Structures are given as C-alpha cells and as structure tokens.
Amino acid sequence: MSVSRETRTITPGPSTPLQTPDVSVLSAGPVRVAEPVSPDTLTDLRLDHVLSSLSDAGKDSLMVELFTRPPGDADTVEYRQEVCSDLRDPAVRRAVATFRQGMGRIDERVRSAITSGPSEYHWQQRRRLAEAMADYTHLVQDLRARLDAVTLHSRGMSAVHAYLESYATSPEFEELIRSTGEVINALDRVRFRISMEMGLIVVTPAEQEGTYNEQMAALFERFQDDAVPRGEGGKQEKDPGITHVTAGIVAQAARMEPKPFTVLAEHCRQNANFRDETLVRFAQEAGFYLAYLGEIAPLEEAGLAFCRPGITVDGKRLEARDSFDLALALQVVAKGEDVVTNDAQLDGAERVLVVTGPNQGGKTTYARMIGQLHHLASIGLPVPGRDVELPLVDRVLTHFERVEGVGDPTGKLEEELVRMRRMLEIATPRSLVVLNEAFTSTSLQDARELGKRVLEKIIATDMLAVYVTFVDELSRLGPATVSLVSQTSHEDLNRRTFTVSRQHANGTARALALAARHGLTLPQLLERIPS
Amino acid sequence: MRVNLLHALGAEQSPAPHAEDLVLDLGLEPVISACAEGDPVVRDVMRATLLHPLTSASDIHFRQDVMRDFMEHPALLRSLHDITTRSLGAEREARKHIWGLTDRPESRLHSSVELLSLLLDFLRELRKVADSNTALVGSAGVSAFLAATSADLSDEYLEQVALSLDSMRFRTGIPATVRLSPVNGIIDYRVDQPPARQGRLREFFGTLKRSPWVVTIQPRDEAGATALRHMRDFSLNDLADTLERSATHVQRYLLLLHHETAFYVGALNLLHAFQRRHVPTCFPKPTDSATPVLAFTDLCDAGLALRGQDAPVTNDLDADGRSLILITGANSGGKSTFLRSVGLAHLLTQAGLPVPARTMKVSPAPQLLTHFKREEDASLTSGKLDEELTRMSDLIPDLVAGSLVLFNESFASTYEQEGSEIARNVVLALTRRGMRVIYVTHMYQLAEGLAEMHDESHLFLRTTLTPDGRASYRLHTGAPEPRSNGIEMYDRVFSSAAVWPG
Incomplete structure (x- = not known):
C-alpha cells in the first residue's frame, strides 16, 4: 500500500549528496550540504545547549544532522523557511505535532508488541498491534482533516498534503x-x-450480571449519617495489569469462545506492515521544526521576537533589531527575568563589528548573538529578533579563549596563534568569524599589534567578523570596522517613597483615640453592628 | 437511623464564639467536673453541649422532657449507656486483633466483616432494651428513639445482615464477571453473589458450575500466587470500601448514642450534686420573646455552690423588659458572683439542664458573650486598655440582635472619666442595636450618666451592707451611689487584728 522508496543515508564528510524523497519537508530534491559546524563552535556560541534539548541530548541523530549541517544552497534554506512559516500557524503546528506524537506512540506500541516477552502473551501482543492499527488510522484521518481545514503556503507541506489525500x-x-x-x-x-x-481460577461463561456490591452497600444504608461525608470512592487499588496468570485466563477464555480471537490473529498476520513509509518519514522530519518552535515558544510568550530572516546570497549587508543570545535567553526566561535585546547593522563597506567596553557588559553575549543569527539562518530556522536580513554564509567560525591553556603564557599565546591561523585559512570571503578576547595572555602592545594584523587579514579577505576586545584602538582601523561599546544598565529610579513624619501623643485624648483605632466609638459601633 | 436525644430532627447549634472566655469568665469548670464525676467522655460531651447553646424554647423543652424521662427511669439510661460503652470497648479490643494487619482490600474487607459481626450483637441488645421500654416513656425524644430502634432493627433485618456478612467471607472463592482490556488483559471486575451455603440463600444464584477452563497456580509459582492475590484484592476493593464505610457508620451510630446518653448521665450527676448540697433546683421556663425576659428567685452561682459544701447566698431578680442591668456597689460585695450566676444560669438553661434556683424564666440569648477585666494578662506590649479594647472589638462581629453581653469592670484600666466614656458608648451602641447588657462596674460616672437618662429599659442594682458594715452579697434595686466601699475595706483590713482569710 505504500510507495517504496530508498531510505536516506547520511554519511559525514564534505559535500555529500543527499538522497531525498519526492515528498519531504526538508528539501525539494537532492541537496549538497555545506561543512558541518564544528563542535568547538557549537560550544563557543552555546548552541550546544540548544541542540542538546532539541535532540533529546543527542539521541535524535536526524535532529543533530539537520542542526549542525547547513544545506548550503539558498533555495533549500528558503524551502525550509517556507515549511517553518506554515508551522508558525498554530492550527498547522497542532496538526503536525499531534501526528508526530501519535506516530511515536504507535512506534512504541508496535515495538513492544513485536519484541516483548514469551509467547504465552501472544493474545496481548496481537491486541496491542490491532490497537496500534486503530490508532494509526485515526491519526492519518485526523491529520488529513486538519490539513484540509488550513491554507498551506510551503512547497513542502503542500506536497505532504497532496500525498495524504491520495x-x-x-x-x-x-x-x-x-x-x-x-x-x-x-x-x-x-x-x-x-x-x-x-x-x-475457574473460567466460565458470563451469566447475568449481579448487583452484589450494590446490595451489600444498601445493607447498612440506614446507618448512613449525613454528617459523615460519603467519601469519594475510598482507596484506589492498582489494576493488577498483565501477568502470566491473567494471560492464562485470557487464553482459557479464548478456548472457551474462540471466534473473536482467531479473527484477531488473522488480522495481525495480514497487516504486519501497516504504516506508510512516507508518512513515517514526514513525522520524523517535521520533528526538526516542531522541536525548535517548541523551544522558542516560551520566549515568544515572554515578549521576545523571532522572525524569518531575509537571506542574501551575494551581499554583505547585516541588519537585525531586538535580537538576543538564544541560549542565554532560554535560561533567563526560565528564571522569569528580563532579556536585554540588541540591534546589529553592517552596511556598505562595513565588515567587522568591534565590540569594546567594561567587563560584564554583555560583549561576549553580543558576539554569540551575531554568530547564532547566521548559523540559525543557514539551517532554515526562524532567528531571534525583528527585520533580520543577512548573507548566507558558507560557515561560521569562532575563536574563543580556551580555558585549559593556563600554565605557560608563551605556550598559550602560541596555541592561540596556531588556532587563529588555521581558522583564517579555512575562512572564505563568504564566512563569518567570531573572535572573543584574543591575545589576553600577552602585553597590551602585543595584543594591539596582533589584533591589528588579524583584523587586516580579515578585512583583506572581505569576510564578515565580530571582534570582541579590550583594545579599543582596534575599533578605529578604517571604514570596514564599526565600533560598538557595551554599557552597564542604569540604576533603577522607579522607586516609591513613603512620607514619614512624627506626631506628638496627646495625653487627654489618648483613650478615646485608642477606642477610635479599635472601631469602638459610638458612630463606629453603630456602623459595625447591623441593625 | 438517628439518635436525636439531644435535639429534635434537623436542629443544629452553632458553637458559642469565644468559648474559652466563657469557660474562664463564668467559672464553668466546677460545673463540668460535677457532671463528669471523673468520666472523660461525659466531661467532653458536657463541655461541648454547654458551649453549643440552644436558642429556642422548643429545643430547650425537648431536652428537658428527655431528661425528665431519664430522671424517672434511670435504669433505661444506664442500660443504653452501658451497651454503647461495651460496644466501644469490644471494638477497641477487636481492632487490636483483626485490624490493620495489612492494607490489602481483602484484609480490609475481612476486618470490616468481623467488626460488623461483633457490633451486630450490640444492635440486638439495643433492640431488646427498646422493646421492653417503649411503653414506659413519655418524652418525644426517647419515644421516637425507642420506636425507631425497634422498627429499624427488626428480626428480619438482623438476620439478613448476619447472612450477608457471612457471604462476604467468600469461602468458595470470589466470583467476578470481567471484560477484556485494550491490551487483552482483564478489567472491570464485577464481584458476583457467592454461591449460597447449605442452600440458605436464594436458589437462583445457584452454585458455581465446574468448568474445563481452569488456570492452576503451581505450588512454587510465587509470582502467580502474588498475581492471584492482587486480582482478588483488586476485585474486592470497592466492596472493602463499602464495608469499611458501613462499619464506620454503625460505629458512629453507637458512638453518637454513647455521647448523647453521656450528656444525660452528666445531667443526672449534676442534679444529684446540687441535691447533696441542698441547693434547690428547677427546670427554668424558656420563653421565645422579642423583649428580654429574665426573672428568678433564689438563684445562686452554680460554680460557687458546687465548689463548697453548703448552699451559697442567693438572689432574686425581676428584669423583664430590661435591656441593660447595671450593677454598682461595694467591692467584694457579690457583684461578680451575681454576674456569673446569671451567665451560668443562661448556659445551663440553654443546654436544657436544671438551674440552681427555686424558679426561673428566661428568654434564650442567640449569643452569650463576656468581657471581663483580666487580672493577669495586662501590659504585654500594648497596655491594658489596649488589650481590653482589642477584646471588645473582637466581640463585635459575633453580635446578633438579642445577644447577652456580660461586662465585669471593663474599661476601668484608665482614668474613670475616659473609661466611663468608652463604656457608655459601648453600652449605648449595644442596647440600641438590640443587645442585652449586664454591666458590673465601680465607675460612678458611668452609672450616674446612664441613670440620668431615665430609660425604662435600664435597671440599676446595688450591693448592700449588713448592719455591721460587712457585705451582704445580696443585691437590691437602687440608683448608683457615688462611692464604693474601698475605703471602708481598707480601714477594716488594716485595723482588724483578726486573721483575714486568703
């Protein structure tokens, strides 16, 4: 009943052609993927936290694949953005989420029906399978009805809808x-x-159902005292569940009354592979978007903006308003605190954002934000902020201070320079590099000089960069650099004060004043006691 | 089945507000002790009943009538109380042995069945007592109780209970009709009538037919045995709940009867305690009236009477239609004792009990509240007057028209001028809103100011001195006099060479 297709295989490595099916919410056809983002970069940008919760701590390998490996071509990015936009419609999202959840449930049931236990439980296994089939048919019909009721704009979801109809x-x-x-x-x-x-246990055919419990309850009803609450069902005993004893009883019942059981067995034999492969795969693929949208939902509820970024292929223009560090925002919002948002802009000849300012001023957070924006956009997901427009970069590279090289300052500087060089070798004019506090282990003069040279290389290659540094001269290197300064927040002035003034105690009126304070003067009493 | 010996069907009392103050201020403790004679149950019941006062004449009459029945037939009261006492003892004993072995439904059901079988014997005894006394009693309460007991515990019913309890021992297994669950397990266990023993139950339930479809648990299959036990428990859970509830209801019925008879046991004890001290007693005449009714002859302070050996000083009063009684006069002249005697008489009356007076008529007060000067608890943080005012303010929300409020030297902890003004405002506000106030004070300015109003509903009482200058402890109608006898008392104490008691 299902159309046979090749299964997709993903092997890591550069530019692997992907086998994609005709009906997919990931791309219109085969895709050439770009370089996967390195684990170090994921860590530097704190995207590892985001990925970990999306992929159930890395257990969902498809999710890891899709999150770390950008498709590399603008059309596929747009294909995914379209699907995401459809899924931003709550009705579509609910429909797909319900379907995915249900397919997961069915998968579990089928697995437990097929793999579990000795054969004395065969009637239970078959029944589970039959119930999973019922669940599946409802789920398919439900998805179809729900998709019929909405308007889909994406190529991906439209293809799924059409497939589902047939x-x-x-x-x-x-x-x-x-x-x-x-x-x-x-x-x-x-x-x-x-x-x-x-x-x-003796099994016999059912006779007419008695009302023994009710009779026994009625026996002492005359002692029922309205002052004593009747009690809500008393204690709860756990259902005995399935044991070899209940399985044995059911097996005896099946011998006593075989018809419904033989029909069940035949049904299971005929419909062993009842799930359609395309729909199974759709449920898996949709998980990528649903997980991400689910992750950002609390942030949107907290008033933070996400948008579908405009992607340019050839330009270098960067524009973002009210953006923020996604990983940090997830933590901060969970604690119920406010998130600080920031804007970013690079226009014309501008290529490098140089961020300086006091410590604890949010410089690193800002750099991460820029890196995350580009990465999230490159995998086709909505990004933090409004009116975001950015180039499709071929890769995001990062250079952050590594904590382990504490000991020897010379060794540390050397290690840093080696890493820096490697990074700049890989980078192309279409890359984004994020540099955070480089060269802190050497003198200020060295740091200024080294930083200047690195920046000049970056500018010469015409790539985009964020450079967080304590050397503020670096922000005035030329028309390619833009200077940004972080600021600590202002003191909260919105505070109320109470006027405090003294009143002298008046001796003679003291008792009556006291009575008034207790509401015991004549007018007060007449007011308080209803007539 | 209801007991209803304390009040007619459906009557409900609300607890007296500020009950602790009432106990303390009126000296209720000696009264309760006299009732209890060391029995803690009687003590608790008396205390609770006194602090849930009846507020209508008919409810009071109801209890007075029941008490008259038991005064005439003390043996009936004794046997009713005795049966319940023994049933509670047997239940306690049984709980030690059959109860709480495990929390499993099968064992809970077993415990309830055994307990109910035990209590069934006491129900049979009650029935016998009811049968042999119905003709003797006259009060609505006792008659109704005995009649209901005879009717509700008929031979037929008691026999049916015995058989049903026996069927719930499930000697031949637990039969249940079941369905398949969505995973082909078993759900919806409905316990069926077990087959009758010796053909005594009705025929149509038949005996369980033997069947070729049997699941046998092998002797060493412990998991199987556990599973079967679990199934038995699961199917009996509802029945166990039902029977536990039934046992609770029967126990509660016997407990209620125990408590209600305990009240009359206490009431008879109180009566005898008065009689031993030659204190005249009477059933007061309650009157439902919009205007205050209060009149008595030879009323004494019940607490004082029960503490001592002899009958204390008594007072007469006719205060019908008076919403304010203001009592002034000499210190240690019996003012507080008088106030307490009136308060206690109200509580006794409104519990349906006899009062230590020769005659008394009274309109029950919807609330009885006290505001007594506190000797000890002054000056914590807020000062004595502040404490008094706080207590007064706390009484206000509980006031309903007709409430009786007793004041004892209230608001005297400041200058007389100020205290009088505060007290006057309180008294006027309360009386204007329909309360009845009895106020003991030595504040002349307060008394004088109220006397000058010449209000018909105000009554002024004064302590009197015996011809030799000592307090007579009897009160007389009279306008307030400007001075208390504090100076005299001082002089007497300091001039006398005699040993002064206390």
Missing part, C-alpha cells in the same frame, strides 16, 4: 479502517466469569 482515500487504507474496527469491537464484547479460589 493515501487516505486508497482502498487499502479504507479496508484497514474497517477490518481493524471489526476486530476490536468483537473483542470489546467478550465477557466471562472467573472464580478466584485458592491456587486456581
């Missing part, structure tokens, strides 16, 4: 609905009686 109306699918319902209904009608004795 699949859900196919005779195979309709037969699956009908037969599964019949099997389950027959099982739901099964009733029998058990007698729980010492060491054995």
Whole structure:
C-alpha cells in the first residue's frame, strides 16, 4: 500500500549528496550540504545547549544532522523557511505535532508488541498491534482533516498534503479502517466469569450480571449519617495489569469462545506492515521544526521576537533589531527575568563589528548573538529578533579563549596563534568569524599589534567578523570596522517613597483615640453592628 | 437511623464564639467536673453541649422532657449507656486483633466483616432494651428513639445482615464477571453473589458450575500466587470500601448514642450534686420573646455552690423588659458572683439542664458573650486598655440582635472619666442595636450618666451592707451611689487584728 522508496543515508564528510524523497519537508530534491559546524563552535556560541534539548541530548541523530549541517544552497534554506512559516500557524503546528506524537506512540506500541516477552502473551501482543492499527488510522484521518481545514503556503507541506489525500482515500487504507474496527469491537464484547479460589481460577461463561456490591452497600444504608461525608470512592487499588496468570485466563477464555480471537490473529498476520513509509518519514522530519518552535515558544510568550530572516546570497549587508543570545535567553526566561535585546547593522563597506567596553557588559553575549543569527539562518530556522536580513554564509567560525591553556603564557599565546591561523585559512570571503578576547595572555602592545594584523587579514579577505576586545584602538582601523561599546544598565529610579513624619501623643485624648483605632466609638459601633 | 436525644430532627447549634472566655469568665469548670464525676467522655460531651447553646424554647423543652424521662427511669439510661460503652470497648479490643494487619482490600474487607459481626450483637441488645421500654416513656425524644430502634432493627433485618456478612467471607472463592482490556488483559471486575451455603440463600444464584477452563497456580509459582492475590484484592476493593464505610457508620451510630446518653448521665450527676448540697433546683421556663425576659428567685452561682459544701447566698431578680442591668456597689460585695450566676444560669438553661434556683424564666440569648477585666494578662506590649479594647472589638462581629453581653469592670484600666466614656458608648451602641447588657462596674460616672437618662429599659442594682458594715452579697434595686466601699475595706483590713482569710 505504500510507495517504496530508498531510505536516506547520511554519511559525514564534505559535500555529500543527499538522497531525498519526492515528498519531504526538508528539501525539494537532492541537496549538497555545506561543512558541518564544528563542535568547538557549537560550544563557543552555546548552541550546544540548544541542540542538546532539541535532540533529546543527542539521541535524535536526524535532529543533530539537520542542526549542525547547513544545506548550503539558498533555495533549500528558503524551502525550509517556507515549511517553518506554515508551522508558525498554530492550527498547522497542532496538526503536525499531534501526528508526530501519535506516530511515536504507535512506534512504541508496535515495538513492544513485536519484541516483548514469551509467547504465552501472544493474545496481548496481537491486541496491542490491532490497537496500534486503530490508532494509526485515526491519526492519518485526523491529520488529513486538519490539513484540509488550513491554507498551506510551503512547497513542502503542500506536497505532504497532496500525498495524504491520495493515501487516505486508497482502498487499502479504507479496508484497514474497517477490518481493524471489526476486530476490536468483537473483542470489546467478550465477557466471562472467573472464580478466584485458592491456587486456581475457574473460567466460565458470563451469566447475568449481579448487583452484589450494590446490595451489600444498601445493607447498612440506614446507618448512613449525613454528617459523615460519603467519601469519594475510598482507596484506589492498582489494576493488577498483565501477568502470566491473567494471560492464562485470557487464553482459557479464548478456548472457551474462540471466534473473536482467531479473527484477531488473522488480522495481525495480514497487516504486519501497516504504516506508510512516507508518512513515517514526514513525522520524523517535521520533528526538526516542531522541536525548535517548541523551544522558542516560551520566549515568544515572554515578549521576545523571532522572525524569518531575509537571506542574501551575494551581499554583505547585516541588519537585525531586538535580537538576543538564544541560549542565554532560554535560561533567563526560565528564571522569569528580563532579556536585554540588541540591534546589529553592517552596511556598505562595513565588515567587522568591534565590540569594546567594561567587563560584564554583555560583549561576549553580543558576539554569540551575531554568530547564532547566521548559523540559525543557514539551517532554515526562524532567528531571534525583528527585520533580520543577512548573507548566507558558507560557515561560521569562532575563536574563543580556551580555558585549559593556563600554565605557560608563551605556550598559550602560541596555541592561540596556531588556532587563529588555521581558522583564517579555512575562512572564505563568504564566512563569518567570531573572535572573543584574543591575545589576553600577552602585553597590551602585543595584543594591539596582533589584533591589528588579524583584523587586516580579515578585512583583506572581505569576510564578515565580530571582534570582541579590550583594545579599543582596534575599533578605529578604517571604514570596514564599526565600533560598538557595551554599557552597564542604569540604576533603577522607579522607586516609591513613603512620607514619614512624627506626631506628638496627646495625653487627654489618648483613650478615646485608642477606642477610635479599635472601631469602638459610638458612630463606629453603630456602623459595625447591623441593625 | 438517628439518635436525636439531644435535639429534635434537623436542629443544629452553632458553637458559642469565644468559648474559652466563657469557660474562664463564668467559672464553668466546677460545673463540668460535677457532671463528669471523673468520666472523660461525659466531661467532653458536657463541655461541648454547654458551649453549643440552644436558642429556642422548643429545643430547650425537648431536652428537658428527655431528661425528665431519664430522671424517672434511670435504669433505661444506664442500660443504653452501658451497651454503647461495651460496644466501644469490644471494638477497641477487636481492632487490636483483626485490624490493620495489612492494607490489602481483602484484609480490609475481612476486618470490616468481623467488626460488623461483633457490633451486630450490640444492635440486638439495643433492640431488646427498646422493646421492653417503649411503653414506659413519655418524652418525644426517647419515644421516637425507642420506636425507631425497634422498627429499624427488626428480626428480619438482623438476620439478613448476619447472612450477608457471612457471604462476604467468600469461602468458595470470589466470583467476578470481567471484560477484556485494550491490551487483552482483564478489567472491570464485577464481584458476583457467592454461591449460597447449605442452600440458605436464594436458589437462583445457584452454585458455581465446574468448568474445563481452569488456570492452576503451581505450588512454587510465587509470582502467580502474588498475581492471584492482587486480582482478588483488586476485585474486592470497592466492596472493602463499602464495608469499611458501613462499619464506620454503625460505629458512629453507637458512638453518637454513647455521647448523647453521656450528656444525660452528666445531667443526672449534676442534679444529684446540687441535691447533696441542698441547693434547690428547677427546670427554668424558656420563653421565645422579642423583649428580654429574665426573672428568678433564689438563684445562686452554680460554680460557687458546687465548689463548697453548703448552699451559697442567693438572689432574686425581676428584669423583664430590661435591656441593660447595671450593677454598682461595694467591692467584694457579690457583684461578680451575681454576674456569673446569671451567665451560668443562661448556659445551663440553654443546654436544657436544671438551674440552681427555686424558679426561673428566661428568654434564650442567640449569643452569650463576656468581657471581663483580666487580672493577669495586662501590659504585654500594648497596655491594658489596649488589650481590653482589642477584646471588645473582637466581640463585635459575633453580635446578633438579642445577644447577652456580660461586662465585669471593663474599661476601668484608665482614668474613670475616659473609661466611663468608652463604656457608655459601648453600652449605648449595644442596647440600641438590640443587645442585652449586664454591666458590673465601680465607675460612678458611668452609672450616674446612664441613670440620668431615665430609660425604662435600664435597671440599676446595688450591693448592700449588713448592719455591721460587712457585705451582704445580696443585691437590691437602687440608683448608683457615688462611692464604693474601698475605703471602708481598707480601714477594716488594716485595723482588724483578726486573721483575714486568703
């Protein structure tokens, strides 16, 4: 019933062509991927925290793949942005999220039905499978109905919708609905009686249901005292669940009344692979967007803006308003505190943002923000801020101080210079480099000179850069550099004061004043006591 | 089944506000002790009942009538109280042995069935007592109780209970009708009637037919045994709840009867305590009236009477229609004792109890509140007057028209001029809003100011001196006199060579 397709394989390495199916929310066709972003860079930009919560601590390998490896071509980025925009519609998002969640649930059920336990539980395993089928048919119909009710704009979601229309109306699918319902209904009608004795259980056909409990309850009703609450159902006993004893009882019941059980067995045999592969894959792929949108939802509720960035392929223009460090914002909002937002702009010949200012002033956070903006945009996701426009960079490179090289200052400087050189070798005119407090282990004169040289190289290559430094001369290097200074926040002046003045105690009126304070003067009393 | 010996069906009392103050200010403790004679249950019941005063004449009559029945037939009261005492003892004993072995439903059900079987014997005894006494009693309360007991605990019913309890021992296994769960487990256990023993239960439930479809738990299959036990527990859970509730209700019924009879046991004890001291007693005549009714002859302070050996000084009063009684006069002249005797008489009346007076008529007060000068708790942080005012203010929300408020030397902890002004405002506001006030004070300025109003609803009482200058402890109607006898007392104390008591 499903269209057979090649399974996608992802092997790491440069420019691997990806096999993508016809119906995908990731791209319109095969994609050439760019370089994966390095683990160090993920750490420097604190994107590792974001990725970890998105990918369930790295367990979801598809998520890790999609988050760390930008597709590299503007069309695929736009394809993903379109899908994301559709999913920003709450109705679409709910539809897809419900479907994905349901498919996960079904997967678990099928796995537990197939893999679990000895064969004495076969009636339970088959029933789980049948229930999973029922769940699946409802889920498909539900997704179809929900997508029918919305307007889709993206190429990706439209393709899924069209596929779903043809699949859900196919005779195979309709037969699956009908037969599964019949099997389950027959099982739901099964009733029998058990007698729980010492060491054995006797199974017999059900007789007319008695009202023994009710009779016993009525026995002492005349002692019922309205002053005593009737009690809400008393104590809760846990359902005994499935054991080899209950399995044995059900097996005996199946022997006593075989019809519904044989029908179940036949149904399971015929529909072992009941899930459509394209829809299974859609559920997995959609997880990429849903996880990210779910992650940023609390931030949006807290009033922070996210937007679909405008991507330029050839230009160098950067524009962002009210942006912020995503990783930091996730922490800060979770604590219920306010997030500071920032703007960024590079225009004309400007290439390098040089950030100076006092410590604890948010310089590093600003640098991370710029790096995150470019990376998130390159993988097709909404970015923090409004009116964001930026170039599609081929890679984001970072140079942050490494804590481990504490000992020998000479060794540390050397290590830094080696790293710097490697980075600048990889960088192309289409790269973004983020440099944070370089050359702090040497003298100010050295740092000024080294920084100047690095910056000149960067400018010569015509790449984009953020440079966080304590050397403020570096911000005045020429038309390519833009100077930014961080500021500590102003004192909070919005404070109320109470006027405090003394009043002399008046001896003679003291008692009556005291009475008034207790509301015990004649007018006060007449007011307080209702007539 | 309801007991209803303390009040007619549906009557509800609310607790007296500031009950602790009432106990302290009126000296309720000796009264409660006389009732209890060392029985803690009687003590608790008396205290609780006194502090939930009845407010209508018919409710008071109801209790007085029941008490008259028990005064005439003390053996009936004794056997009712005795059956409940023994049932509670047996229950305590049973709980030690059959209760709380495990929290499992099957064991909970077992415990409840055993307990109910035990209590069934006491219900049978009650029934016998009811049968043999119905003809003897006259009060609405006792008659209704005995009649209901005979009817509700019929032979047929008691037999049915015995059989049903026995069926819940499930000697031949627990039968249950079940369905398949969505994972082909078993759900919806509905326990069926177990097969009858010796054919005594109705035929149509039949006996369990043997069946070829059997699941046997092997002797060493511990997991299987656990699973079966779990299933038994799960299916019996509702029944265990039901029976636990039933046991609670039957116990509560017996407990209620125990408490209500304890009240009358205490009431008879109180009566005998007065009689031993030759204190005349009477059932006061309650009157539902919009205007205050209060009149008595030879009323004494019940607490004082029960503490001593002899009958104390008594007073007469006719204060019908008076919303303010202001008592002035000599210190140690019996003012406070008088005030307490009136307060206690109200509490006793409104509990349905006899009062230590020859005659008394009274309109029940919807609330009884006290504001007494406190000797000890002064000057913590806020000062004595502040404390008094706080306490006064706390009383205001509890006032309803007709409430009786007793003041004892209130607001005297400041200059007389100020105290009088505060007190006057309070008295006027309360009386104007329909309260009844009895105020003991030595503040002449307060008394004089109120006397000058010549209000018909004000009554002024004064302590008197015996011809030899000592306090007579009897009060007489009379306008306030400008001076208390403090100076005299001082002189007497300091001039006398005799040993002064205390």
